[in-house]
Amino acid sequence: MKYQGKNSILSKSKAPVLCGEVRILGIDPGSITGYGIIDTNFNQKQTIIKTSGLKGIQNSNKLQRMPNDCIYVASGSIDLSFKKPFHLRLKNLYNSLIDIIKEYSPHEVVVEKVFFSKSVKSALNLGQIRGVVLLAASSQNLNIYEYSALEVKKAITGYGRAEKRQVQEMVKRILFPNFNTHVLSFVLNEDASDALALTICHMNTIRLEKAYKMASMQYK
Template sequence: MIVMGVDPGTAITGVGVVEGREGKFTALYYDCIYTSPRLSSSQRLGKIYDQLMDLMERFSPHQVAVEELFFNVNVKTALSVGQARGVVLLAAERKNIQVADYTPLQVKQAVVGYGRAEKRQVQSMVKKLLSLNDVPAVDDASDALAVAICHLNSFKMDSLMKGLS
Protein backbone atom coordinates (compact mmCIF):
# COMPACT_ATOMS: atom_id res chain seq x y z
CA MET A 1 0.00 0.00 0.00
CA ILE A 2 1.26 3.47 -0.88
CA VAL A 3 0.21 6.39 1.33
CA MET A 4 0.82 10.08 0.75
CA GLY A 5 1.16 11.92 4.05
CA VAL A 6 0.59 15.67 4.04
CA ASP A 7 1.38 18.33 6.62
CA PRO A 8 -0.59 21.26 5.18
CA GLY A 9 0.47 24.88 5.30
CA THR A 10 0.22 27.87 3.01
CA ALA A 11 3.91 28.80 3.10
CA ILE A 12 5.22 25.23 3.41
CA THR A 13 3.29 22.02 2.77
CA GLY A 14 5.17 18.89 3.73
CA VAL A 15 4.62 15.81 1.56
CA GLY A 16 5.83 12.28 2.21
CA VAL A 17 5.04 9.16 0.20
CA VAL A 18 5.54 5.88 2.04
CA GLU A 19 5.04 2.32 0.89
CA GLY A 20 4.08 -0.26 3.48
CA ARG A 21 4.79 -3.84 2.52
CA GLU A 22 5.09 -6.90 4.74
CA GLY A 23 5.54 -4.84 7.91
CA LYS A 24 8.31 -2.71 6.38
CA PHE A 25 8.02 0.96 5.50
CA THR A 26 9.91 2.56 2.62
CA ALA A 27 10.04 6.27 1.86
CA LEU A 28 9.42 6.74 -1.86
CA TYR A 29 9.51 10.55 -1.70
CA TYR A 30 9.61 13.42 0.75
CA ASP A 31 9.91 17.14 0.24
CA CYS A 32 8.03 20.37 0.70
CA ILE A 33 5.93 22.58 -1.51
CA TYR A 34 6.99 26.18 -0.93
CA THR A 35 4.98 29.25 -1.85
CA SER A 36 6.10 32.85 -1.85
CA PRO A 37 4.40 35.39 0.41
CA ARG A 38 4.50 37.71 -2.61
CA LEU A 39 1.84 35.58 -4.29
CA SER A 40 -1.85 36.11 -3.60
CA SER A 41 -3.62 33.57 -1.41
CA SER A 42 -5.33 32.03 -4.42
CA GLN A 43 -2.02 31.75 -6.31
CA ARG A 44 -0.39 30.06 -3.33
CA LEU A 45 -3.25 27.58 -2.99
CA GLY A 46 -3.18 26.98 -6.76
CA LYS A 47 0.53 26.14 -6.62
CA ILE A 48 -0.04 23.69 -3.76
CA TYR A 49 -2.92 22.07 -5.66
CA ASP A 50 -0.95 21.75 -8.91
CA GLN A 51 2.09 20.22 -7.23
CA LEU A 52 -0.04 17.80 -5.19
CA MET A 53 -1.83 16.70 -8.36
CA ASP A 54 1.55 16.11 -10.05
CA LEU A 55 2.78 14.06 -7.08
CA MET A 56 -0.44 12.05 -6.96
CA GLU A 57 -0.06 11.34 -10.67
CA ARG A 58 3.59 10.34 -10.21
CA PHE A 59 3.16 8.04 -7.19
CA SER A 60 -0.48 6.87 -7.50
CA PRO A 61 -1.05 6.64 -3.74
CA HIS A 62 -3.81 4.33 -2.57
CA GLN A 63 -4.73 6.74 0.21
CA VAL A 64 -3.85 10.21 1.49
CA ALA A 65 -3.32 10.92 5.18
CA VAL A 66 -3.56 14.52 6.36
CA GLU A 67 -2.70 16.07 9.67
CA GLU A 68 -5.77 17.69 11.18
CA LEU A 69 -5.78 21.36 11.88
CA PHE A 70 -4.28 22.10 15.25
CA PHE A 71 -5.96 25.30 16.42
CA ASN A 72 -3.30 27.84 16.98
CA VAL A 73 -3.52 31.02 19.05
CA ASN A 74 -2.98 32.90 15.79
CA VAL A 75 -6.35 32.79 14.02
CA LYS A 76 -4.88 34.04 10.73
CA THR A 77 -2.42 31.12 10.69
CA ALA A 78 -5.17 28.65 11.53
CA LEU A 79 -7.30 29.94 8.65
CA SER A 80 -4.48 29.72 6.11
CA VAL A 81 -3.59 26.18 7.24
CA GLY A 82 -7.27 25.29 6.93
CA GLN A 83 -7.29 26.60 3.36
CA ALA A 84 -4.20 24.56 2.47
CA ARG A 85 -5.82 21.51 4.06
CA GLY A 86 -8.90 22.09 1.91
CA VAL A 87 -6.71 22.08 -1.21
CA VAL A 88 -5.25 18.72 -0.16
CA LEU A 89 -8.76 17.30 0.27
CA LEU A 90 -9.81 18.68 -3.12
CA ALA A 91 -6.76 17.23 -4.89
CA ALA A 92 -7.41 13.80 -3.36
CA GLU A 93 -11.08 14.01 -4.33
CA ARG A 94 -10.18 14.91 -7.92
CA LYS A 95 -7.94 11.82 -8.06
CA ASN A 96 -10.61 9.70 -6.34
CA ILE A 97 -8.28 8.88 -3.45
CA GLN A 98 -9.63 8.19 0.02
CA VAL A 99 -8.46 10.59 2.75
CA ALA A 100 -7.80 9.89 6.43
CA ASP A 101 -7.31 12.58 9.08
CA TYR A 102 -5.06 12.35 12.11
CA THR A 103 -4.47 14.70 15.01
CA PRO A 104 -0.90 15.52 16.01
CA LEU A 105 -1.51 13.46 19.17
CA GLN A 106 -2.52 10.40 17.10
CA VAL A 107 0.53 10.78 14.85
CA LYS A 108 2.92 10.96 17.80
CA GLN A 109 1.22 7.98 19.46
CA ALA A 110 1.46 5.87 16.29
CA VAL A 111 5.07 6.76 15.49
CA VAL A 112 6.70 7.12 18.91
CA GLY A 113 4.21 5.35 21.19
CA TYR A 114 3.67 8.48 23.26
CA GLY A 115 1.17 11.19 22.32
CA ARG A 116 3.13 13.99 23.98
CA ALA A 117 6.43 13.15 22.28
CA GLU A 118 8.71 15.98 21.29
CA LYS A 119 9.31 16.82 17.64
CA ARG A 120 12.89 15.49 17.73
CA GLN A 121 11.62 12.14 19.07
CA VAL A 122 9.17 11.87 16.17
CA GLN A 123 11.91 12.79 13.69
CA SER A 124 14.23 10.18 15.16
CA MET A 125 11.58 7.45 14.86
CA VAL A 126 10.72 8.50 11.30
CA LYS A 127 14.41 8.15 10.40
CA LYS A 128 14.58 4.74 12.08
CA LEU A 129 11.30 3.32 10.74
CA LEU A 130 12.14 4.36 7.17
CA SER A 131 15.85 3.45 7.40
CA LEU A 132 16.85 6.96 6.31
CA ASN A 133 20.46 8.11 6.52
CA ASP A 134 19.43 11.43 8.04
CA VAL A 135 16.38 13.11 9.49
CA PRO A 136 14.67 15.11 6.70
CA ALA A 137 16.13 18.63 6.68
CA VAL A 138 12.75 20.35 6.90
CA ASP A 139 10.38 19.57 9.80
CA ASP A 140 7.33 19.67 7.51
CA ALA A 141 8.66 16.82 5.35
CA SER A 142 9.40 14.74 8.45
CA ASP A 143 5.91 15.50 9.78
CA ALA A 144 4.36 14.39 6.48
CA LEU A 145 6.26 11.10 6.61
CA ALA A 146 5.08 10.63 10.21
CA VAL A 147 1.45 11.13 9.11
CA ALA A 148 1.88 8.49 6.39
CA ILE A 149 3.44 6.05 8.89
CA CYS A 150 0.58 6.74 11.30
CA HIS A 151 -1.94 5.85 8.61
CA LEU A 152 -0.13 2.69 7.60
CA ASN A 153 -0.04 1.58 11.24
CA SER A 154 -3.72 2.45 11.69
CA PHE A 155 -4.68 0.71 8.46
CA LYS A 156 -2.76 -2.40 9.52
CA MET A 157 -4.57 -2.42 12.88
CA ASP A 158 -7.97 -1.93 11.24
CA SER A 159 -7.29 -4.81 8.84
CA LEU A 160 -6.14 -6.98 11.71
CA MET A 161 -9.25 -6.21 13.76
CA LYS A 162 -11.54 -6.92 10.80
CA GLY A 163 -9.80 -10.26 10.34
CA LEU A 164 -10.57 -11.17 13.96
CA SER A 165 -14.27 -10.39 13.71
Protein backbone atom coordinates in the same frame (compact mmCIF):
# COMPACT_ATOMS: atom_id res chain seq x y z
CA MET B 1 7.59 20.52 -11.43
CA LYS B 2 6.46 23.46 -9.31
CA TYR B 3 7.15 21.81 -5.97
CA GLN B 4 10.58 21.97 -4.35
CA GLY B 5 12.69 19.76 -2.13
CA LYS B 6 11.77 16.46 -3.77
CA ASN B 7 13.82 13.60 -2.35
CA SER B 8 13.79 10.04 -3.65
CA ILE B 9 16.93 8.34 -2.36
CA LEU B 10 15.70 4.76 -2.14
CA SER B 11 13.11 4.29 -4.86
CA LYS B 12 12.16 6.04 -8.07
CA SER B 13 9.35 3.68 -8.99
CA LYS B 14 6.07 5.40 -9.84
CA ALA B 15 3.79 2.52 -8.87
CA PRO B 16 3.88 -0.33 -6.35
CA VAL B 17 5.40 -3.52 -7.72
CA LEU B 18 4.49 -6.16 -5.15
CA CYS B 19 1.07 -7.78 -5.07
CA GLY B 20 -1.12 -6.25 -2.37
CA GLU B 21 1.18 -3.27 -1.89
CA VAL B 22 -0.32 0.13 -1.16
CA ARG B 23 1.21 3.53 -1.81
CA ILE B 24 0.39 6.19 0.77
CA LEU B 25 0.85 9.95 0.36
CA GLY B 26 1.05 11.94 3.59
CA ILE B 27 0.49 15.70 3.51
CA ASP B 28 1.20 18.12 6.37
CA PRO B 29 -0.61 21.39 5.48
CA GLY B 30 1.03 24.70 6.33
CA SER B 31 2.83 27.74 4.94
CA ILE B 32 5.43 25.15 4.02
CA THR B 33 3.41 22.05 3.15
CA GLY B 34 5.33 18.83 3.61
CA TYR B 35 4.64 15.62 1.74
CA GLY B 36 5.94 12.08 2.10
CA ILE B 37 5.27 8.85 0.23
CA ILE B 38 5.77 5.23 1.31
CA ASP B 39 4.88 1.80 -0.04
CA THR B 40 3.56 -0.83 2.35
CA ASN B 41 1.37 -3.90 2.64
CA PHE B 42 -1.46 -3.70 5.17
CA ASN B 43 -1.54 -7.49 5.44
CA GLN B 44 2.04 -7.85 6.66
CA LYS B 45 2.86 -8.52 10.30
CA GLN B 46 4.42 -5.91 12.57
CA THR B 47 7.76 -5.85 14.26
CA ILE B 48 8.77 -4.27 17.56
CA ILE B 49 11.02 -1.22 17.78
CA LYS B 50 12.52 0.02 21.05
CA THR B 51 11.87 3.66 21.98
CA SER B 52 14.37 3.60 24.86
CA GLY B 53 16.84 5.75 22.93
CA LEU B 54 14.48 8.73 22.81
CA LYS B 55 15.01 11.04 25.76
CA GLY B 56 11.99 12.47 27.52
CA ILE B 57 9.44 9.88 26.42
CA GLN B 58 7.52 8.42 29.34
CA ASN B 59 7.89 4.66 29.81
CA SER B 60 10.91 4.80 27.53
CA ASN B 61 11.73 1.16 28.18
CA LYS B 62 8.39 0.16 26.69
CA LEU B 63 8.43 -1.67 23.36
CA GLN B 64 6.50 0.02 20.58
CA ARG B 65 4.90 -2.07 17.85
CA MET B 66 5.76 -0.63 14.45
CA PRO B 67 5.79 -1.98 10.88
CA ASN B 68 9.07 -3.19 9.45
CA ASP B 69 8.36 -3.43 5.73
CA CYS B 70 7.42 0.12 4.76
CA ILE B 71 9.51 1.44 1.89
CA TYR B 72 10.42 5.10 1.51
CA VAL B 73 9.56 6.44 -1.95
CA ALA B 74 9.88 10.23 -1.86
CA SER B 75 9.40 13.34 0.28
CA GLY B 76 9.73 17.09 0.07
CA SER B 77 7.92 20.36 0.65
CA ILE B 78 5.92 23.04 -1.12
CA ASP B 79 6.82 26.55 0.02
CA LEU B 80 3.86 28.94 0.14
CA SER B 81 5.68 31.70 2.01
CA PHE B 82 6.82 33.63 -1.08
CA LYS B 83 5.40 37.13 -1.58
CA LYS B 84 2.52 36.67 -3.98
CA PRO B 85 -1.23 37.08 -3.52
CA PHE B 86 -2.56 34.27 -1.35
CA HIS B 87 -4.89 32.95 -4.04
CA LEU B 88 -1.90 32.48 -6.38
CA ARG B 89 -0.05 30.58 -3.65
CA LEU B 90 -3.06 28.32 -3.23
CA LYS B 91 -3.13 27.77 -6.99
CA ASN B 92 0.55 26.80 -6.91
CA LEU B 93 -0.15 24.38 -4.05
CA TYR B 94 -2.99 22.73 -5.95
CA ASN B 95 -0.96 22.36 -9.16
CA SER B 96 2.04 21.02 -7.24
CA LEU B 97 -0.06 18.42 -5.42
CA ILE B 98 -1.65 17.29 -8.68
CA ASP B 99 1.86 16.93 -10.18
CA ILE B 100 2.97 14.83 -7.21
CA ILE B 101 -0.13 12.62 -7.35
CA LYS B 102 0.26 12.05 -11.09
CA GLU B 103 3.97 11.29 -10.78
CA TYR B 104 3.77 8.82 -7.89
CA SER B 105 0.23 7.41 -8.26
CA PRO B 106 -0.67 6.97 -4.56
CA HIS B 107 -3.67 4.87 -3.56
CA GLU B 108 -4.48 6.77 -0.36
CA VAL B 109 -3.87 10.22 1.08
CA VAL B 110 -3.39 11.06 4.76
CA VAL B 111 -3.78 14.63 6.06
CA GLU B 112 -3.21 16.03 9.54
CA LYS B 113 -6.24 17.33 11.43
CA VAL B 114 -6.02 20.85 12.81
CA PHE B 115 -7.62 21.73 16.15
CA PHE B 116 -6.14 25.11 17.06
CA SER B 117 -4.02 27.95 15.74
CA LYS B 118 -2.09 30.89 17.15
CA SER B 119 -4.34 33.53 15.59
CA VAL B 120 -7.58 33.91 13.67
CA LYS B 121 -5.75 34.92 10.50
CA SER B 122 -3.38 31.95 10.56
CA ALA B 123 -6.31 29.64 11.33
CA LEU B 124 -8.20 30.93 8.30
CA ASN B 125 -5.15 30.60 6.06
CA LEU B 126 -4.46 27.09 7.29
CA GLY B 127 -8.09 26.15 6.73
CA GLN B 128 -7.87 27.32 3.13
CA ILE B 129 -4.62 25.41 2.62
CA ARG B 130 -6.22 22.24 3.99
CA GLY B 131 -9.18 22.81 1.69
CA VAL B 132 -6.88 22.89 -1.34
CA VAL B 133 -5.14 19.71 -0.15
CA LEU B 134 -8.46 17.89 0.24
CA LEU B 135 -9.67 19.20 -3.11
CA ALA B 136 -6.54 18.04 -4.93
CA ALA B 137 -6.78 14.54 -3.44
CA SER B 138 -10.53 14.18 -3.99
CA SER B 139 -10.27 15.46 -7.57
CA GLN B 140 -8.07 12.42 -8.29
CA ASN B 141 -10.61 10.09 -6.63
CA LEU B 142 -8.25 9.11 -3.80
CA ASN B 143 -9.31 7.83 -0.39
CA ILE B 144 -8.58 10.48 2.25
CA TYR B 145 -7.83 9.81 5.93
CA GLU B 146 -7.19 12.30 8.72
CA TYR B 147 -5.30 11.98 12.02
CA SER B 148 -4.61 14.43 14.82
CA ALA B 149 -1.07 15.31 15.90
CA LEU B 150 -1.68 13.44 19.16
CA GLU B 151 -2.70 10.28 17.27
CA VAL B 152 0.38 10.49 15.07
CA LYS B 153 2.76 10.97 18.00
CA LYS B 154 1.23 8.06 19.89
CA ALA B 155 1.42 5.79 16.85
CA ILE B 156 5.06 6.68 16.15
CA THR B 157 6.59 6.95 19.64
CA GLY B 158 3.99 5.38 21.93
CA TYR B 159 3.52 8.74 23.70
CA GLY B 160 0.95 11.31 22.52
CA ARG B 161 2.85 14.29 23.97
CA ALA B 162 6.21 13.48 22.42
CA GLU B 163 8.30 16.35 21.08
CA LYS B 164 8.61 16.94 17.36
CA ARG B 165 12.29 15.96 17.31
CA GLN B 166 11.42 12.62 18.94
CA VAL B 167 8.87 11.89 16.23
CA GLN B 168 11.43 12.80 13.57
CA GLU B 169 13.98 10.46 15.14
CA MET B 170 11.53 7.55 15.11
CA VAL B 171 10.59 8.24 11.48
CA LYS B 172 14.28 7.95 10.59
CA ARG B 173 14.66 4.73 12.58
CA ILE B 174 11.65 3.15 10.91
CA LEU B 175 12.26 4.20 7.32
CA PHE B 176 16.07 4.38 7.25
CA PRO B 177 17.48 1.90 9.81
CA ASN B 178 20.79 1.62 7.93
CA PHE B 179 21.33 5.26 7.01
CA ASN B 180 23.55 7.81 8.71
CA THR B 181 21.50 10.28 10.78
CA HIS B 182 23.61 13.26 9.67
CA VAL B 183 22.98 12.42 6.02
CA LEU B 184 19.25 12.16 6.67
CA SER B 185 19.15 15.65 8.18
CA PHE B 186 19.74 16.96 4.67
CA VAL B 187 17.22 14.60 3.11
CA LEU B 188 14.29 15.03 5.50
CA ASN B 189 13.27 18.52 6.47
CA GLU B 190 10.85 19.03 9.34
CA ASP B 191 7.75 19.30 7.17
CA ALA B 192 8.58 16.22 5.09
CA SER B 193 9.27 14.23 8.26
CA ASP B 194 5.85 15.20 9.67
CA ALA B 195 4.20 14.06 6.45
CA LEU B 196 6.02 10.72 6.56
CA ALA B 197 4.93 10.30 10.18
CA LEU B 198 1.33 10.57 8.97
CA THR B 199 1.85 7.73 6.50
CA ILE B 200 3.36 5.47 9.17
CA CYS B 201 0.53 6.31 11.58
CA HIS B 202 -2.06 5.40 8.95
CA MET B 203 -0.29 2.18 8.06
CA ASN B 204 -0.08 1.08 11.67
CA THR B 205 -3.71 2.04 12.36
CA ILE B 206 -5.07 0.04 9.42
CA ARG B 207 -2.98 -2.98 10.35
CA LEU B 208 -4.23 -2.92 13.94
CA GLU B 209 -7.83 -2.64 12.76
CA LYS B 210 -7.34 -5.66 10.50
CA ALA B 211 -5.68 -7.62 13.30
CA TYR B 212 -8.56 -6.87 15.71
CA LYS B 213 -11.10 -7.82 13.07
CA MET B 214 -9.39 -11.13 12.36
CA ALA B 215 -9.08 -11.88 16.07
CA SER B 216 -12.76 -11.14 16.70
CA MET B 217 -13.78 -13.40 13.81
CA GLN B 218 -11.80 -16.28 15.30
CA TYR B 219 -13.76 -16.09 18.56
CA LYS B 220 -17.20 -15.97 16.95
